[in-house]
Amino acid sequence: MNISKIANLKFFYTKTEKIISFLSILTLFLFIAGIYWGLFVAPEDYLQGNSYRIMYIHVPAAWLSLQTYIFMAIAGFIALVWKIKIMEIASVQSASIGAFFTIIALVTGMIWGKPTWGTYWVWDARLTSELILLFLYIGVIVLYASFSDKRQAVKITSLLAIIGLVNIPIIHYSVEWWNTLHQGPTVTKFDKPSAHISMLLPLLYMFLVFNLYFITVIMKRIRLGIYMRERNSKWMKEYTND
Amino acid sequence: MIKLTKTSKKRIVKICIFFFAFSSFSALLIYAFSKNSVYFYTPTQIINKEAPVEKYIRIGGMVKKKSFKRKDNSLKVSFIIHDLDKSISVNYEGILPDLFAEGQGVVMTGRLINFNTFVADEVLAKHDENYMPPEVADMMKKKEDLKEKNDK
Numbered sequence: 001m002n003i004s005k006i007a008n009l010k011f012f013y014t015k016t017e018k019i020i021s022f023l024s025i026l027t028l029f030l031f032i033a034g035i036y037w038g039l040f041v042a043p044e045d046y047l048q049g050n051s052y053r054i055m056y057i058h059v060p061a062a063w064l065s066l067q068t069y070i071f072m073a074i075a076g077f078i079a080l081v082w083k084i085k086i087m088e089i090a091s092v093q094s095a096s097i098g099a100f101f102t103i104i105a106l107v108t109g110m111i112w113g114k115p116t117w118g119t120y121w122v123w124d125a126r127l128t129s130e131l132i133l134l135f136l137y138i139g140v141i142v143l144y145a146s147f148s149d150k151r152q153a154v155k156i157t158s159l160l161a162i163i164g165l166v167n168i169p170i171i172h173y174s175v176e177w178w179n180t181l182h183q184g185p186t187v188t189k190f191d192k193p194s195a196h197i198s199m200l201l202p203l204l205y206m207f208l209v210f211n212l213y214f215i216t217v218i219m220k221r222i223r224l225g226i227y228m229r230e231r232n233s234k235w236m237k238e239y240t241n242d
Numbered sequence: 243m244i245k246l247t248k249t250s251k252k253r254i255v256k257i258c259i260f261f262f263a264f265s266s267f268s269a270l271l272i273y274a275f276s277k278n279s280v281y282f283y284t285p286t287q288i289i290n291k292e293a294p295v296e297k298y299i300r301i302g303g304m305v306k307k308k309s310f311k312r313k314d315n316s317l318k319v320s321f322i323i324h325d326l327d328k329s330i331s332v333n334y335e336g337i338l339p340d341l342f343a344e345g346q347g348v349v350m351t352g353r354l355i356n357f358n359t360f361v362a363d364e365v366l367a368k369h370d371e372n373y374m375p376p377e378v379a380d381m382m383k384k385k386e387d388l389k390e391k392n393d394k
Contacts, residue, residue: 046379047341048369055373081253118339118366122349124281162257166265170272179281179302181349186371195373 009085010235013226016219023216030209037202054112056202060210062105066168068098073165076158088154089225092144097217099137125174126182129167136164282349285328288357295354302349310344334362341367
């Protein structure tokens with residue numbers, strides 16, 4: 001199987017349906033197992049007690065919000081340079097998934113922040129740059145919706161996605177460059193992770209589950225994008241009538 | 243299908259120029275901002291007189307062990323915060339967050355009366371990046387205590 005075959009819209013649309021339903025069920029089960037692991041099996045924290053457990057949602061969601069953005073920008077770049085249709089669709093469709101991850105990260109962070117820090121929100125560098133990430137995602141969604149010529153729209157949104165890449169290292173390094181209320185990285189640093197192994201493993205596991213969720217949903221959304229673009233074509237009418 | 247033709251090369255160059263122009267623009271902006279907009283000052287910066295007196299600012303540091311005092315029958319508390327070597331005394335009246343404890347990090351809003359005393363309006367607990375089960379924490383504490391004893 002070569003790239004040009006997968007990039008073919010008809011091929012992707014007709015061949016991925018079964019894979020997606022399999023992935024959806026798999027993700028759901030793995031997610032439930034992960035939640036059980038994080039909420040019941042993992043030990044209490046010596047300082048925070050049970051409230052730290054929100055990190056099993058918060059941290060993977062925050063990581064995925066960055067990862068999805070990088071995906072969106074790279075897909076946008078390929079779409080801009082080589083005009084590959086499926087990449088145009090992938091770039092635009094990943095925006096709402098990324099916005100979803102960002103909102104999850106922000107909201108769970110606020111819920112955790114109130115009892116731990118004593119406040120829901122502070123304007124420190126980490127929280128502010130993550131909020132800007134949400135606005136970038138919303139910008140891509142709104143820009144795309146406001147154009148009637150969708151191929152033209154993708155050019156603009158891809159460019160916005162690429163420019164916004166500047167924000168990604170800022171979010172990641174904000175806790176090191178500035179004095180922030182948000183703590184430094186626990187896992188993604190050169191030193192050994194500063195979480196105990198019994199708490200770290202479910203976190204890494206949840207990260208993998210969130211990745212699987214992303215793969216499932218982006219495939220689903222790409223199919224949706226293909227349908228929206230090709231709904232008047234002959235092959236789509238034939239396929240959906242079957 | 244992904245081939246480097248003349249047109250695609252041109253597009254790559256254009257996008258790259260655009261991106262680098264924008265990122266250097268934002269890098270300069272951030273550099274300019276980070277010089278005079280800090281989220282909080284550290285005790286060392288205050289002792290070195292880098293923070294303004296009688297202005298609304300934030301300071302952050304660790305609560306010094308055995309420095310916490312509460313006035314009887316009131317919410318008035320005082321404690322000392324320090325970073326590595328410098329320390330500042332703090333007065334505060336109000337409710338403290340759950341995680342507030344001696345040895346923990348805090349970030350406070352308020353103003354400096356002089357370069358040694360800070361009056362806080364709001365105290366937030368700063369959490370560190372360490373997570374461990376209570377048993378492990380106990381063991382580590384025992385080890386530390388043993389080390390302290392041996393040092394003495």
